[in-house]
Amino acid sequence: MYFAKNLATFAVKLEIFSNLKQIILADQLGTQHIFETSPRRIISLVPSQTELLYDLGLEDRIVGITKFCVHPYHFKSTKKIVGGTKKVHYEKIRLLQPDIIICNKEENTKEIVEELRRICRVWVTDIITIEDNFRMISDFGQLFNCRIEAQKWNDKLAFALSDFKNFIKDKRVKKAAYFIWKNPYMVAGSDNFINELLKLNHFKNSYDTLGRYPEIHIEKMQEEGNPEIIFLSSEPFPFKKEDGHEIAQFVPDVPIILVDGEMFSWYGSRLLKAFDYFKKLHKTL
Structure with missing residues (x-):
C-alpha cells in the first residue's frame, strides 16, 4: 500500500516535471507553438538559417535542406536536399519525418508553409531589422535547447554592431x-x-x-x-x-x-x- 501510494506520488511529480519541460513559443508571425520536447529532426528551407543552425551546434539534428543551402559546404553531401525555397518536394520532406520545418516569410511562400503544416510544425521567421535577427537567434536558443550558444552569438553580434556603428558614424x-x-x-x-x-x-x-x-x-x-x-x-x-x-x-x-x-x-x-x-x-x- 505504501509503495503504491508513493508510486502514485512519483507519477504526479513526473507529470509536473514533464510539463515544466514543455516549450511554448510564438514564432515571428505570432503563431504559438507548443513542443513537449526540443525538436530533434529539423528541416531548414532558408539558406541563411541553415548556416545559423549549424553555427549553433545543431548539425546532427538537421536532416533536410534546400539546394541553395551552400553553407556549410559539406551539407550538400551529408544532408537530404528537398528542393528549393519556392518549390519543395513534399514527399521527400514527409519521408524524413521532421519534428519541425524552419521557413521564412520572404523566402518561402504562404502556400508552401500551409502545405508543410500538414506534415509537422512549421516555424516561420520574419527578418526585417537587426533586432529581428537577435530575436530569431534567441528563439532558436530556447527552441533547440542551445541557449548558451545562442547568447554567445548575440553577444558577438552586438559587439560587432557597436564597433561598426563607431566605424561608420562619420x-x-x-x-x-x-x-x-x-x-x-x-x-x-x-x-x-x-x-x-x-x-x-x-x-x-x-x-x-x-x-x-x-x-x-x-x-x-x-x-x-x-x-x-x-x-x-x-x-x-x-x-x-x-x-x-x-x-x-x-x-x-x-x-x-x-x-x-x-x-x-x-x-x-x-x-x-x-x-x-x-x-x-x-x-x-
Missing part, C-alpha cells in the same frame, strides 16, 4: 541603388533586410518609396532614383561586370560596384562576417 550618407535582378531590372526597396543594412552603412536607398522589390527602367535612373553609387548583387541574380557596362550607359558618372549578396541579404550568424566585409567595402569607395 561617413557621409550617399544615395544608392541596390540591384537584385535583371530582365526585368529589379532593386531592393523598403521594408526588407537589405534596406536595413544599406541604412546601417549610411546609404540612402534611391528606391525606398516604391515598395519592397520594385521593377525599374535603367534608362530613367537619373531622373527617378538619381543614385550616387550602384551596387550589383551576386544573388539572387549573379550580376557580372558586363551587366555594369550596360547600366553605365545611362549613368556614366556613377560608380558601379559588384557586391557579395550574402553579406547584404543573409541574416543569422552571417551578419558577423558582413560587418568586416562592409568595412573593407567602404575603404574601396
Whole structure:
C-alpha cells in the first residue's frame, strides 16, 4: 500500500516535471507553438538559417535542406536536399519525418508553409531589422535547447554592431541603388533586410518609396532614383561586370560596384562576417 501510494506520488511529480519541460513559443508571425520536447529532426528551407543552425551546434539534428543551402559546404553531401525555397518536394520532406520545418516569410511562400503544416510544425521567421535577427537567434536558443550558444552569438553580434556603428558614424550618407535582378531590372526597396543594412552603412536607398522589390527602367535612373553609387548583387541574380557596362550607359558618372549578396541579404550568424566585409567595402569607395 505504501509503495503504491508513493508510486502514485512519483507519477504526479513526473507529470509536473514533464510539463515544466514543455516549450511554448510564438514564432515571428505570432503563431504559438507548443513542443513537449526540443525538436530533434529539423528541416531548414532558408539558406541563411541553415548556416545559423549549424553555427549553433545543431548539425546532427538537421536532416533536410534546400539546394541553395551552400553553407556549410559539406551539407550538400551529408544532408537530404528537398528542393528549393519556392518549390519543395513534399514527399521527400514527409519521408524524413521532421519534428519541425524552419521557413521564412520572404523566402518561402504562404502556400508552401500551409502545405508543410500538414506534415509537422512549421516555424516561420520574419527578418526585417537587426533586432529581428537577435530575436530569431534567441528563439532558436530556447527552441533547440542551445541557449548558451545562442547568447554567445548575440553577444558577438552586438559587439560587432557597436564597433561598426563607431566605424561608420562619420561617413557621409550617399544615395544608392541596390540591384537584385535583371530582365526585368529589379532593386531592393523598403521594408526588407537589405534596406536595413544599406541604412546601417549610411546609404540612402534611391528606391525606398516604391515598395519592397520594385521593377525599374535603367534608362530613367537619373531622373527617378538619381543614385550616387550602384551596387550589383551576386544573388539572387549573379550580376557580372558586363551587366555594369550596360547600366553605365545611362549613368556614366556613377560608380558601379559588384557586391557579395550574402553579406547584404543573409541574416543569422552571417551578419558577423558582413560587418568586416562592409568595412573593407567602404575603404574601396
